Amino acid sequence: MEFALSEEQEILSESVSKMIESVCDVDIIRNHSGGDKELRNILKDQFVEMGLPGLLIPEEYGGSGLGVFEASLVAEQIGKYVAPVLWVANSVMVPISLSDKGSSDLAEKWLPQIAKGEVSACIAINEVIGSREDAGLNIEKGKISGTSIFALDGEHEPRIIVTVVDNNFYLVDTKEEDVEISEIPTIDSTRPVSEVIFNSCKAEEISGGKEIIDKVIDAGRVVLAADMLGTSDSMLKKAVEYSLERKQFNRVIGSFQAVKHMCAEMAAELEPCRSLVWYSAYAQDSIPEESRLAACHAKAHLSEVAHNLARIATQVHGGMGFTDLLGLHYWFKRIGLARQILGGPERVRKEAAEIQGFGVQV
Amino acid sequence: MDLNPGPEYQGFRDQVKSFLNENSQMAGRARNPARPSKDELEWQKKLIEKGYSARTIPTEYGGYGAESDVLKSRIISEEFTEANIPLGMANQGISMLVPTLLELGTEEQKKDWILKTIKGEIIWCQGYSEPGSGSDLASLQTKAEDDGNDFVINGQKIWTSSAQFSDMMFCLVRTEPDAPKHKGISYILIDMKTPGIDVRPLMTMTGHAEFNEVFFTDVRVPKTNIVGNRGEGWYVANATLKHERGMLGDPNQAATRLKEIVDLMNVETINGEKLINNPVHLDRLMRLQGRVLSMSYNSLRSLTASHKGLDAKMGKLIVKLNGCQLNHDLAGFAIDLLGELGTIYGLSNHDHDSGKWQWRYMFDLGLIIGGGTAQIQKNIISEIGLGMPREPKPMLEEKK
Numbered sequence: 001m002e003f004a005l006s007e008e009q010e011i012l013s014e015s016v017s018k019m020i021e022s023v024c025d026v027d028i029i030r031n032h033s034g035g036d037k038e039l040r041n042i043l044k045d046q047f048v049e050m051g052l053p054g055l056l057i058p059e060e061y062g063g064s065g066l067g068v069f070e071a072s073l074v075a076e077q078i079g080k081y082v083a084p085v086l087w088v089a090n091s092v093m094v095p096i097s098l099s100d101k102g103s104s105d106l107a108e109k110w111l112p113q114i115a116k117g118e119v120s121a122c123i124a125i126n127e128v129i130g131s132r133e134d135a136g137l138n139i140e141k142g143k144i145s146g147t148s149i150f151a152l153d154g155e156h157e158p159r160i161i162v163t164v165v166d167n168n169f170y171l172v173d174t175k176e177e178d179v180e181i182s183e184i185p186t187i188d189s190t191r192p193v194s195e196v197i198f199n200s201c202k203a204e205e206i207s208g209g210k211e212i213i214d215k216v217i218d219a220g221r222v223v224l225a226a227d228m229l230g231t232s233d234s235m236l237k238k239a240v241e242y243s244l245e246r247k248q249f250n251r252v253i254g255s256f257q258a259v260k261h262m263c264a265e266m267a268a269e270l271e272p273c274r275s276l277v278w279y280s281a282y283a284q285d286s287i288p289e290e291s292r293l294a295a296c297h298a299k300a301h302l303s304e305v306a307h308n309l310a311r312i313a314t315q316v317h318g319g320m321g322f323t324d325l326l327g328l329h330y331w332f333k334r335i336g337l338a339r340q341i342l343g344g345p346e347r348v349r350k351e352a353a354e355i356q357g358f359g360v361q362v
Numbered sequence: 363m364d365l366n367p368g369p370e371y372q373g374f375r376d377q378v379k380s381f382l383n384e385n386s387q388m389a390g391r392a393r394n395p396a397r398p399s400k401d402e403l404e405w406q407k408k409l410i411e412k413g414y415s416a417r418t419i420p421t422e423y424g425g426y427g428a429e430s431d432v433l434k435s436r437i438i439s440e441e442f443t444e445a446n447i448p449l450g451m452a453n454q455g456i457s458m459l460v461p462t463l464l465e466l467g468t469e470e471q472k473k474d475w476i477l478k479t480i481k482g483e484i485i486w487c488q489g490y491s492e493p494g495s496g497s498d499l500a501s502l503q504t505k506a507e508d509d510g511n512d513f514v515i516n517g518q519k520i521w522t523s524s525a526q527f528s529d530m531m532f533c534l535v536r537t538e539p540d541a542p543k544h545k546g547i548s549y550i551l552i553d554m555k556t557p558g559i560d561v562r563p564l565m566t567m568t569g570h571a572e573f574n575e576v577f578f579t580d581v582r583v584p585k586t587n588i589v590g591n592r593g594e595g596w597y598v599a600n601a602t603l604k605h606e607r608g609m610l611g612d613p614n615q616a617a618t619r620l621k622e623i624v625d626l627m628n629v630e631t632i633n634g635e636k637l638i639n640n641p642v643h644l645d646r647l648m649r650l651q652g653r654v655l656s657m658s659y660n661s662l663r664s665l666t667a668s669h670k671g672l673d674a675k676m677g678k679l680i681v682k683l684n685g686c687q688l689n690h691d692l693a694g695f696a697i698d699l700l701g702e703l704g705t706i707y708g709l710s711n712h713d714h715d716s717g718k719w720q721w722r723y724m725f726d727l728g729l730i731i732g733g734g735t736a737q738i739q740k741n742i743i744s745e746i747g748l749g750m751p752r753e754p755k756p757m758l759e760e761k762k
Contacts, residue, residue, distance in 0.1 A: 001371065001433060002364045003659070003666040009363065069363055240748050255751040257741070263748055264740035268680040275659035275677075276652070282363050294655075301652035349648035350641070358624075358647070360639045 003278070005073070012070060016077040019046050024081045026327040032084055033189035033330070040155060043085040044117070053086070054115025056095045061111035067285035068092070068219050072226035072277060079230030079338075082190040082330045088227075089123035089153035090114065093220045094162050097123075097169050100207045100215075106171055110160055119159035122181070123220075124148035124196045128164045128213065129343050137198065139165040144172060144198045150341060152220075154181050154194030161196060168208035169216075177201035188337035190330055215284075217342060218295035222280050224338045225298035228306040229270075229277050231338070235313035235331045236266045242317050253318075262312050269305045276301055296352035303339040303348075310335045365662075367433075374434055378441040381412060389447040396527045398451060398482045406450045406482045414438050415450035416480040419460065424477030432668045443614055453524070455479040455486030459532045462549075462601050466590045475530075475551070489519040489533030489552070489576060490599065497738050499534075500543045500596055504578060506535035506550065513537065513550065515558075515581040521732065525561045525574040528554050538593050549595035551587040558582075568724045569707070610733045611685020613657040619692045620654050623647065626699060630714065637699050646695055653688055657681075676747045683739040686730045693723040 005013065023042050032039040047053055056071055057063025064070075071092050078087055095114060098107045113119045126149055127136055137146035148163060161172045161179065172179060178199040183192050240263055243254030253259050280298035283291045310332040314321035321328050339345065353359050367375065389405055398406070409415035410426055417435065419425020428434075442449040460479055463472050478484040495502040504517025515535055525531070531552045538546035552559075558581040563571035590598040627638040627647070637643055660677055667674035696719040697704035707717040730736050744750040 001367050001662075001666065003662040004670070005363060240750065244750065251754060252751065255754060257737075257753070260744035260750050261737070261740045263750060264683075264743035267676060267743055267747055268683050268740075271676045271680050272653075272656035272660035272684065275663045276656040278363060278663070279365075279655075279659040282365060286365070297648075297652045297655055300648065301656060304649070304652075346645060349645050349652075352648045352651070353644040358627075358638050359641065359644050 003275070009070065009073060013073045013077060015050070016052070016074050017080065019050060020077055020081045020083050020085075024083050026330070029082060029084075029190065029330050030324070030327055040084050043083055044120075044156060047085060047091075048117030051115075053091050053117050054095075054111075056092055056099075057111045057115045058099060061107060062115040063095070063111065067281075068222055069278070069281040069285055071219070072223055072281035075223045075226040076230035076233075076277075079227035079232075079334065080234045082231065082234075082334045084155075084190045084192065086120055086153045086156060088220050088223050089151075089162075090121045090158075092223050093123045093125075093152070093216045094121035094160070096219050097162050097206055097212065097216045098171075100169075100212045103169075103206045106204060106206055110171070113159075120153065120156040122151050122154040122158035122161045122194065122196070123216075124151035124154075124161055124163040124194075125213075125217070126150040126341075129217070130347065137163060137165050139170070139203065142203060143200045144170060144203045145200050146198055148196045148198075149184065149193075151181075151194040151196045152341070154196060155183065155192040157181070162206065163196075163198075163203075164213055165203075167210060167213065169206035169212065170203035171206050172198065172201045172203050186337055187333040188330075190334050191337055193337070193341070214292060218292055219284055220342050221295045221299035221348065222277070222284055224342060225295075225302040226277050226281065228302040228335055228338050229273055231331050231334050232266075232270055232273070232302075232306045232309045235309060235328070236263070236270060238328060238331075239263060239266070239313040239316040242320070246318070246320075253316075259316060262316055266309045266312055270309060273302055273305050293352055293355050296348045296355065299343065300345040300348040300352065303345040306335040307339055371433055371437060375437045375441065378414070378438055379445075381414070382441060382445045382447055386445065386447060396524075397485065402451065403482050405448075406480075409450040410480060414442070416456075416460075419464070419476065419480060423464075423472050424480055432665050436665055439614065443618065451482045453485060454488045455484065455530075455532075458488065459486050462532070462589065462598060465601055466598055468589075470586075471551075471589060484529045485524065485527060487522050487525040487528040487531045487554075487574075487576075489522055489531045491521045492518060493520050497735055499599075500547065502534055502536060502547065504533075504535050505539065506537045506548065506583070508537070509582075512582045512584055515550075515552070515578045515583060517578050519576040519578075520564065520573070522561075522574045522576050523572060525554070525576050526563065530554060531576070532589070534595050534599055537588075537595075541593060544596045545593055547595035547599075548592050549589045549598035550583055551589065552581065552583050556581050556583065566724075566728065568721050568728075570721075572725065572728075610729060611681045611683070611689075613654065613661050613681075613685060613688075616654045616685065616688050616692060617658060619689060620647075620651060623650075623692060623696050623699070626696060626715075630699065632701070643699060646698075650688075650692060650695060653684075653691075657684060657688060676743075679739075679743050679747045682734060683736055683743065686726060687736070690723065690726040690730060693719050693726055697723055 023046060028039050051064060052074060054063030055066050059065040075087060078085055095111060098111055114121055135147045135149045137144055137148055144165060159174055161174060163170055179201055180197040181194050184195050186193060243259050244252050246253050277298050280294035283294040314328060314332055317328055320326050406415060413426035413428050416425035417428050418430045421427035439449060456479060460476055463476055490499060492502050492504060506513035506515045531554055533550050533552050534547050535550055536546050537548040558579040560577040562575045564573045564575050565571050630637045664674035664677040700714060703712060703714050704719060706713045707720050745752055
């Protein structure tokens with residue numbers, strides 16, 4: 001048994017970290033938020049150069065054939081730098097949906113292109129988790145119509161959109177079909193989400209059934225949990241650093257117990273989260289009987305811990321934490337969005353209970 | 363990352379399982395907080411023979427003499443917990459004094475005490491805290507005056523669990539009154555039958571006396587009973603405390619408690635509906651389960667680190683704080699599940715849990731305070747784990 005990163009996993013994690021750090025700092029994030037979208041393209045190119053979009057794609061389709069565990073390590077680094085880059089849909093959820101048995105034609109067609117970064121892929125499945133009155137999809141004679149909101153990784157004119165209607169995965173080719181994609185303004189400028197309107201679009205069935213849909217959503221949840229781990233870890237480090245620089249009453253504020261205890265509480269809550277994320281990610285690849293429960297717990301628990309940590313870390317920064325000068329709020333907001341998408345904590349805990357057979361079964 | 367146990371460890375686990383199957387009859391189920399019974403002593407003997415207790419203690423001191431292997435130790439404790447069979451005796455002598463003697467005792471002290479302690483023939487209590495010295499333990503005032511071959515001890519200890527039936531105490535006393543506070547302390551072994559020792563039970567909020575106060579009046583203890591060097595007791599004690607911190611906040615205990623709560627929710631009803639069907643309760647259960655799982659995985663991660671000879675610094679520093687808080691929250695949840703019935707604390711036809719959860723809710727609050735308060739744990743986490751500064755000097759040392 002080895003509950004630790006292997007040497008290869010350490011290297012992956014470090015090299016992704018270095019790469020993102022080299023192109024992404026808080027001023028650039030601020031410019032991006034203000035409308036300069038250059039950073040998105042730079043990050044996309046850097047990810048392609050490192051072969052990251054194909055991380056999860058089987059080797060036969062030109063990918064690296066790695067697992068959700070490695071995808072989570074990358075997500076943690078993305079979260080650490082609040083990097084606006086395609087990941088959870090393009091490189092995790094869509095490849096998993098296409099790698100399922102029974103979809104080999106589509107896999108053969110699209111996976112090599114995703115791996116090379118020639119096309120980007122978006123996933124529009126918010127309605128599976130919670131359908132709103134002003135959104136929803138239907139399918140008639142193989143054509144999808146309707147609106148899906150909070151679609152992920154839709155910012156690079158995605159060539160393909162994967163969605164779910166009536167418990168089946170479908171793929172829509174945006175080059176051939178009439179699809180309107182527009183960004184929804186949320187608190188978090190670092191993770192674009194989109195509204196996707198399908199105007200009677202021809203849809204190819206990928207595969208169906210609850211099992212594969214769950215598998216894709218679980219992987220997405222674990223990766224978002226890993227993203228929140230990175231974001232939180234970064235906020236805690238910033239809080240401690242700031243507390244050791246900022247002086248009041250002729251002392252660094254980090255020498256006051258009131259501040260030390262805030263930091264200690266954040267650390268005490270966050271430290272076990274890393275183990276939970278690792279375990280949950282590992283379970284997606286290697287412990288199928290626990291994968292669903294582990295994914296729910298990772299998403300729910302990280303959402304709670306990160307949410308609380310974002311608030312306290314901001315408080316440790318005092319007034320500066322509230323300003324745009326430090327830009328700490330980009331981290332705060334990234335957690336705010338990640339907490340809600342693919343199921344907020346209450347929703348995900350409800351699933352965790354159902355998976356174990358607790359409560360009245362619907 | 364690879365959570366497969368590997369063939370050697372799987373084989374070892376199978377061995378432990380079959381031992382437990384064959385010997386479940388012999389295991390004395392009652393965990394007697396007082397002196398061990400004859401059955402328990404025999405069970406302990408058998409466990410040492412098989413290497414399930416005193417596993418890494420050298421054979422010359424009566425142990426099994428195995429090489430330290432944290433994974434095997436973990437397998438043993440998991441299998442015993444699973445089978446609900448007690449893993450031999452667990453007391454402060456075995457878990458705290460013996461490791462300290464092995465690290466810092468003289469050959470004679472090791473020979474005198476280790477064998478009898480691990481076999482359960484000698485029961486120890488710990489004399490650290492004093493009424494005026496809790497978190498600031500190093501300010502302790504119980505004095506040991508040099509008198510020929512002996513020390514003469516006067517003073518008072520508090521929070522001494524099991525003192526009323528202990529044979530011996532490992533104790534911190536001030537032997538060098540003029541030295542700075544950390545450097546004037548010695549770690550000494552005291553025979554509890556020595557004249558001048560008065561043990562008084564200390565009633566707590568639970569309504570029971572889980573602890574005692576111990577008073578010393580001119581108690582003579584031979585100088586050879588000092589462990590480590592005279593005046594270096596603070597460092598000896600820290601070696602011991604390190605062993606205690608690992609014990610408090612054990613995630614296995616929280617996992618067991620969570621299972622009990624699920625059982626409770628499956629049995630208890632209100633308005634004819636099982637508690638397990640109440641979505642509000644379920645949400646709270648799931649929140650707690652998320653925390654329990656995180657702490658279990660955290661302990662697996664620390665385990666791998668120790669197995670590789672690395673220090674899982676932060677992973678270990680948080681265990682006492684988080685684990686005790688989690689256990690307390692679990693008890694509080696169970697009480698809320700029982701509602702008004704959860705407040706029954708005494709003989710009643712309406713009692714559903716023998717007051718178990720209330721007792722735990724109170725006693726565990728004691729554990730959040732004891733063994734290094736939550737506040738002190740946060741100081742340690744911020745200072746050692748996060749590298750934040752200690753309180754500035756003027757506030758640290760007040761001149762007497």
